[in-house]
Amino acid sequence: xxxxxxxxxxxxxxxxxxxxxFSLRYVQQSQQYLSVRKNIAEPPFFSRDxxxxxxxxxxxxxxYAATADLSQAGLQQALAHAEALARQIGALAxxxxxxxxxxxxxxxxxxxxxxxxxxxxxxxxxxxxRESASVPDDSRLVNWQASLGVSNLEQIYLNSAGAELRxxxxxxYPGFSVTAFDGQDSQTRSLGRDNFGQQGGEDVIVRCGLVxxxxxxxxxxxxxxLAPNTPSGVRDLLLMxxxxxxxxxxxxxxxxxxxxxxxDERNYAGTSFVNASDFGTLQYGSKLLNVTFDPTLGEELxxxxxxxxxxxxxxxxxxxxxxLLRPLGGALSQFRSGLDxxxxxxxxxxxxxxxxxxxxxxxxxxxxxxxxxxxxxxxGILMSTNRSxxxxxxxxxxxxxxxxxxxxxxxxLKGVVKNPNYRGISAQFWGNLSAVGDASxxxxxxxxxxxxxxxxxxxxxGHASPACVFSQIDVFxxxx
Amino acid sequence: MTATPLHSFQRLAAYLQDQVRAPEHYTLGYSAEHSQFxxxxxxxxxxxxxxxxxxxxxKLVNDGRQxxxxxxxxxxxxxxxxxxxxxxxxxxxxxxxxxxxxxxxxNDEAWHSHSVQEQALPETxxxxxxxxxxxxxxxxxxxxxxxxxxxxxxNSLGAFGWHQANSFNFDWSLFHxxxxxxxxxxxxxxxxxxxxxxxxxxxxxQLEYLGRxxxxxxxxxxxxxxxxxxxxxxxxxxxxxxxxxxxxxxKSSPLQRLFADDARLSSMVSIGEQIxxxxxxxxxxxxxxxxxxxxxxxxxxxxxxxCARSAAEFALAANGADGHESPCALxxxxxxxxxxxxxxxxxxxxxxxxxxxxxxxxxxxARMTGLTRFATFWVEGGQIQAPVSTMRFDDSVYSLLGSQLxxxxxxxxxxxxxxxxxxxxxxxxxxxxxLVKRLTLTL
Numbered sequence: 001x002x003x004x005x006x007x008x009x010x011x012x013x014x015x016x017x018x019x020x021x022f023s024l025r026y027v028q029q030s031q032q033y034l035s036v037r038k039n040i041a042e043p044p045f046f047s048r049d050x051x052x053x054x055x056x057x058x059x060x061x062x063x064y065a066a067t068a069d070l071s072q073a074g075l076q077q078a079l080a081h082a083e084a085l086a087r088q089i090g091a092l093a094x095x096x097x098x099x100x101x102x103x104x105x106x107x108x109x110x111x112x113x114x115x116x117x118x119x120x121x122x123x124x125x126x127x128x129x130r131e132s133a134s135v136p137d138d139s140r141l142v143n144w145q146a147s148l149g150v151s152n153l154e155q156i157y158l159n160s161a162g163a164e165l166r167x168x169x170x171x172x173y174p175g176f177s178v179t180a181f182d183g184q185d186s187q188t189r190s191l192g193r194d195n196f197g198q199q200g201g202e203d204v205i206v207r208c209g210l211v212x213x214x215x216x217x218x219x220x221x222x223x224x225x226l227a228p229n230t231p232s233g234v235r236d237l238l239l240m241x242x243x244x245x246x247x248x249x250x251x252x253x254x255x256x257x258x259x260x261x262x263x264d265e266r267n268y269a270g271t272s273f274v275n276a277s278d279f280g281t282l283q284y285g286s287k288l289l290n291v292t293f294d295p296t297l298g299e300e301l302x303x304x305x306x307x308x309x310x311x312x313x314x315x316x317x318x319x320x321x322x323x324l325l326r327p328l329g330g331a332l333s334q335f336r337s338g339l340d341x342x343x344x345x346x347x348x349x350x351x352x353x354x355x356x357x358x359x360x361x362x363x364x365x366x367x368x369x370x371x372x373x374x375x376x377x378x379x380g381i382l383m384s385t386n387r388s389x390x391x392x393x394x395x396x397x398x399x400x401x402x403x404x405x406x407x408x409x410x411x412x413l414k415g416v417v418k419n420p421n422y423r424g425i426s427a428q429f430w431g432n433l434s435a436v437g438d439a440s441x442x443x444x445x446x447x448x449x450x451x452x453x454x455x456x457x458x459x460x461x462g463h464a465s466p467a468c469v470f471s472q473i474d475v476f477x478x479x480x
Numbered sequence: 481m482t483a484t485p486l487h488s489f490q491r492l493a494a495y496l497q498d499q500v501r502a503p504e505h506y507t508l509g510y511s512a513e514h515s516q517f518x519x520x521x522x523x524x525x526x527x528x529x530x531x532x533x534x535x536x537x538x539k540l541v542n543d544g545r546q547x548x549x550x551x552x553x554x555x556x557x558x559x560x561x562x563x564x565x566x567x568x569x570x571x572x573x574x575x576x577x578x579x580x581x582x583x584x585x586x587n588d589e590a591w592h593s594h595s596v597q598e599q600a601l602p603e604t605x606x607x608x609x610x611x612x613x614x615x616x617x618x619x620x621x622x623x624x625x626x627x628x629x630x631x632x633x634x635n636s637l638g639a640f641g642w643h644q645a646n647s648f649n650f651d652w653s654l655f656h657x658x659x660x661x662x663x664x665x666x667x668x669x670x671x672x673x674x675x676x677x678x679x680x681x682x683x684x685x686q687l688e689y690l691g692r693x694x695x696x697x698x699x700x701x702x703x704x705x706x707x708x709x710x711x712x713x714x715x716x717x718x719x720x721x722x723x724x725x726x727x728x729x730x731k732s733s734p735l736q737r738l739f740a741d742d743a744r745l746s747s748m749v750s751i752g753e754q755i756x757x758x759x760x761x762x763x764x765x766x767x768x769x770x771x772x773x774x775x776x777x778x779x780x781x782x783x784x785x786x787c788a789r790s791a792a793e794f795a796l797a798a799n800g801a802d803g804h805e806s807p808c809a810l811x812x813x814x815x816x817x818x819x820x821x822x823x824x825x826x827x828x829x830x831x832x833x834x835x836x837x838x839x840x841x842x843x844x845x846a847r848m849t850g851l852t853r854f855a856t857f858w859v860e861g862g863q864i865q866a867p868v869s870t871m872r873f874d875d876s877v878y879s880l881l882g883s884q885l886x887x888x889x890x891x892x893x894x895x896x897x898x899x900x901x902x903x904x905x906x907x908x909x910x911x912x913x914x915l916v917k918r919l920t921l922t923l
Contacts, residue, residue, distance in 0.1 A: 041579050043539070046570065047550040048563075051533070064529035068554045078532075085528055092608055094524035122577050143730035179731055184742070186731035186844050264521050266661065267622040267653045270836075270853075351531045390839040392851045392870045397923050399849045399872060401841055421841050423872070423923050454623035454651075455517045455531075455900035478842030479876065 001168050011072050012158045015079055019056040021102055023159035026052045027350040035147040036128040051350035054078045058086040060098035066351040100335045103163040103310025111169040111199040112298040118201050124148050131176060134214030141218055142181045149173035157310055165306045172204035173197040173448060176213050180221040187224035187418055189217050189403055195242045197446045198299045223416050229477030230405050230417040236380030237422055237473040238373055241443035243402050245463035246386040248361055251426035252291055255395035256318060258329025258337055259356040269452045270393030273427055276337055282324040285430025290364040291319035293342040300462035301446035302359035309354050313343035330356055348457040355453050360462035366436025373435050373469050380408040381475055383420045399423040419478030437466030485512050485630045486642055493634035495561055499568055500636055505586060507767050509537040510632030513904055515625060523620040540571035544580040547571045583792040590638030591769050593762045597645040601626050602671035610673060614680045622652025629904055631761045643761035651898040654683050660690035660867050663834055663854040667896040686855055695858045695866040703829030704919040705822055708893035708911040713835040715810055715909055717848055723775050724805035725790040734846045739781035743878050746885040750813040751776040758809035760906045770800035810909040815888025817915060824862040825915055831857040846877040872923040880916055889913040
């Protein structure tokens, strides 16, 4: 681990620059993706990536150059290019960062269970083949796939103020899905995939529930195929954690990103219905809503000690008792806005610059068990596992769809319904939060696929949440 | 003297040829770029940098088994050769652990393709000066991405392809004080100062309409005109598995009913994969020569995109599709509606410049939802009346491009991808605008 440290230190120390500040962020990632589809192993895919971004500050103007050439000459050349660019854009620069503080800490961070070896390739394929083979023989089951992605990351941040921050992490993404088809309609039921990822090792596979999942997921796909469409109308809505994560992500996470509020993302990812003046005063949701930025849950995807600009990360309430307190804004956004933020300046790799991103964004548990949540609903619906997401560029009007729905009448779970969709407006939706599940309903989830930024970046984000109930929501089904 | 990317790739391919041992086979893909990225906010530079990256993807095949490894190149020939050797060794150790792959299919055609476009790109100072001059008092936000892109392919059966092109893509928006915005783009291979100034002026003129009081619409059904950029969002959704042989066979395609002949689009709708003349490489990522295809002809599903693996699994003929089987040069046939007649033919309804964040609300029914974004106007009597606040639509493609399609424009727009996920993309679409009798707004 961190084998390149001594070499990097030596080369960083030998860099020559007239800049008042410069930094080097080295990233090495190796990945492995395995899949068995309909009992046939697909060709395994591996990747190894390594490079560094050099960032400079010249007369308060920052610029970067990213290179995979880690030789002394390669790093020096990248630094020189970054310097030249900073001087070139100086007259047109939006920001003067002369007074912005820089990181100077030294710290190592590792994923939990990183020292434990991950199961061998053969063992992984055996598991996937076993789950694939457990799908029953039924002509309506037209496709199924068991998959396992593993990503290992080492990152070393050095800067001219003496900071040295090293992180070694392993991310695991198990998944299983089955598609059933009746000649006209098709329904897919899944486990994990884009809705589940954690840091750790073999323990993540167990926590995801991949082992012995095949037959159960297949049965649920067939149930969906036989189910009626979700009825249209207004109902109370019970969202399970694997849909809550999407709800949190799209209608709390993105609107609270400070760079959106400052306008950087208006051309691509969008803006926000939240204004800078709303922090400290806006009633974002009901008094039951407590949202935290929490980098301390070891297994959650975006747990870390420092962000990619070197800012130390700690748990912070973004929303407490429904009141909006602070944005998702890293050191730069805090400098620009004057607001307190969090350590969420993140990049997807060595070839992209850090920007404000979600990291671990969680809803704190409440006090009700799942049976109590269901028991408190007279006319409602349970929805589970996101499959469709769409929200406007200010992150307000949304429409989300799930794989699995079950009606709730008079406090009891009733029949399964297919194509469960719902729509609402963020600024009102969280005010309808009427019950929050306790720790027994709380799940740590996450996705590797959050896209944003110009140039574009995909980063991993964690979301942990209990099941939650929202009153009087507009729900509807599909055409089929 | 530093080796060119082509020479680096040729050297690696030659070295690899010496390393493999019969009956092993290999394919080697190459992807590189040297990009400049300049972000703007409030017409000033928010963030700027350059990225130099190159990677190879090695597939090793032996004894009916295959595995793939992608690795980054560092521009040092010795280190890159070491990485190639390490990749070969890892794949050699992997193959015996795998079961024989029944869908393994090697393309044994020894094709050759070479395309190099080295037209000089504008100097960064020139671009910055022109943006400063034209947009100084405007609220401009966006990104300028420029530089050479390289793609290569070689295999042990003698195929070799090289694609190299310089390009720029300036993608920006102008914002009115009221928060409304107009989207614009200037992209290509040769920067023309007059052409850029014209684009900026056109966007500025549209911005004036956005200063009028906002009109708030209620959910319901409306006549609508979807400009080519809005159509591009709808096509983007259909490209998400719509034409994929695997998605169609496994019932995860939004166009499964069209290709099963259970549904039809309007006879006005013909869509092709038009590789020839496009900016995309002439060869796929898995090393086959791409073909022009007729995906939808007069409203009926026709060709599907078939990669080598799907060809073997579903007993189809491979036709040069990438492994993910998405179009990379989509071309939709034009109609007869003249550009100057759009507002008159629309009469009363919505003029929609762009759509945003589409997704499926019922995939097998090709029913999708999304939102208006950037310069959407309410039109009455053929005249623009007011900008419209953001609205959500939820409708089936079989309605929008089927029973409710009234006309397609005679003029089409070439839209070059602005996507930079992982690397700058080379895909494009060539699309008309569409006049629809009924668009369902829901929120």
